[in-house]
Amino acid sequence: MFEHLYLDHLPESAKAITDMVVRGAPAIGVTAAYAVVLAARDRYKENPGGWQKVIQPDLELLSKARPMAVNLRWAVGQMRGIIYSGITGDPVPRLLVEAQRIHADDIAANRRMGELGAALIAAGSGVLTHCNTGALATGGYGTPDYTVDVLNALASVKRLPEVDPNRFGMWGHSMGGMATLRAMVTSKDIKAGVIWSGVVASYPDLMTKWHHPDLNRSTPTPNPEFEAEGRRRWRNDLIQQYGTPDENPDFWNSISPISFVGDISGPLQLHHSTTDLEVPYEFSQSLDQAMQTAGKTVEFYTYQGDDHNLSQSFGLAMQRSIEFFDKYVKGTG
Numbered sequence: 001m002f003e004h005l006y007l008d009h010l011p012e013s014a015k016a017i018t019d020m021v022v023r024g025a026p027a028i029g030v031t032a033a034y035a036v037v038l039a040a041r042d043r044y045k046e047n048p049g050g051w052q053k054v055i056q057p058d059l060e061l062l063s064k065a066r067p068m069a070v071n072l073r074w075a076v077g078q079m080r081g082i083i084y085s086g087i088t089g090d091p092v093p094r095l096l097v098e099a100q101r102i103h104a105d106d107i108a109a110n111r112r113m114g115e116l117g118a119a120l121i122a123a124g125s126g127v128l129t130h131c132n133t134g135a136l137a138t139g140g141y142g143t144p145d146y147t148v149d150v151l152n153a154l155a156s157v158k159r160l161p162e163v164d165p166n167r168f169g170m171w172g173h174s175m176g177g178m179a180t181l182r183a184m185v186t187s188k189d190i191k192a193g194v195i196w197s198g199v200v201a202s203y204p205d206l207m208t209k210w211h212h213p214d215l216n217r218s219t220p221t222p223n224p225e226f227e228a229e230g231r232r233r234w235r236n237d238l239i240q241q242y243g244t245p246d247e248n249p250d251f252w253n254s255i256s257p258i259s260f261v262g263d264i265s266g267p268l269q270l271h272h273s274t275t276d277l278e279v280p281y282e283f284s285q286s287l288d289q290a291m292q293t294a295g296k297t298v299e300f301y302t303y304q305g306d307d308h309n310l311s312q313s314f315g316l317a318m319q320r321s322i323e324f325f326d327k328y329v330k331g332t333g
Contacts, residue, residue: 007031010039010058017065017072026106029071032062033099036079040091051091052083070278070308075102116318120325128157147182154189167191169329171321174279174308175199178257181287184268185260192266192328194321197276197308201283202256204245207235209280261290267297269324271310271317278308299324 005021007013013035016022022031039058043051063076082098083091121127158165170193172180177198184190201209245252253259268291272284284300291298301320303313310317 007035008038009042010035010062013038014062014065017062017069025069025071026110028066028069029075030099030103030106032065032072032075033079033102035062036076036083037092037095037099040083040095044091052087055083078102116315116322119322128153144182146179147186150179150183151187154183154187158189165189167329169193169325171195171325173197181261181264181268182257184265185257185263188265190265192268192325194269194271194324195284195287196271196310196317196321197273197279198270198284198287199279200258200287201280202258202286203252204249204256205283205286207245209282258287258290261287261296262294264291264294264296267299267324267328269299269301269321271301271303271320273303273306273308273310273313275305276308 005016007016013022013031017028017031022028036055036059039055039062040051043055043058047054059076059080063073066072079095079098082095087094117127154168157163168190170180170183170190172178172193173196177195177200180190180193180195181198181200184193199206199210242248242251268287270284270288272279272281274281281302288298288300299320301317303310303317306312
């Protein structure tokens with residue numbers, strides 16, 4: 001069922017993002033841009049001479065609505081830049097133009113992404129998409145449920161008479177990279193995989209080397225406030241039951257898909273920016289090394305100065321991905 005929501009103030013817009021009433025990276029970014037317009041309208045009405053100062057807490061509230069949402073932080077940053085660019089008088093018209101630009105650019109980018117992705121789909125082919133929001137409902141990193149969902153979907157698609165079961169490839173970005181790796185070391189049906197900016201390290205590395213910029217974790221020591229948010233509750237539960245990686249390395253290796261690349265179902269292509277602020281570049285390095293050590297086919301492309309989404313190198317990364325699938329998926333029989 002489709003429902004239109006009317007949001008007239010920034011706090012309720014932020015709450016809608018936090019509560020996942022608004023979900024999906026593009027929708028979150030666009031909603032955030034318009035929410036800043038609403039906040040500027042309210043603050044300018046209250047304090048025409050000092051609205052730029054009093055809007056600051058609103059921007060912080062909005063930025064924290066979903067700490068891991070890249071599009072959210074980006075959109076707020078774009079709008080913040082306009083706010084402090086020297087607007088005089090009523091800020092709403094200028095900010096509304098920027099929000100509309102972000103909205104239009106997002107639509108254009110999504111359409112372009114579809115056009116590029118369409119090159120992967122030959123006549124008679126099909127695409128199954130899976131979204132890592134499923135991990136929010138199934139426990140994500142700390143349970144196998146997300147991988148089970150993907151493999152169940154794969155098994156269902158294989159039953160379709162028009163599907164060639166010998167030509168399955170899988171592409172994953174960020175946490176989707178972990179899902180891709182897990183699926184490929186579990187099922188022989190996936191002939192090749194491509195991972196962009198993947199969360200593909202071992203569990204001990206995830207626990208000690210992943211210092212997300214928004215989570216105030218500058219050292220390997222866990223942040224109690226962060227733990228209290230529940231985002232790593234799975235880690236506490238597993239440590240309580242099985243001990244730390246130092247105390248029980250066999251267990252932690254047994255749930256790390258990187259430990260099983262010797263069983264991987266096909267070639268792997270990796271892409272990662274050396275300046276990724278969301279997921280460490282070293283994660284892809286470690287997977288590349290593990291694949292080579294296991295004698296498996298792997299390609300590893302690095303991008304200097306790009307971001308987590310490979311925004312500056314998108315065309316090149318997509319072309320390389322397409323060529324990889326052409327070689328290892330379309331070319332199989």
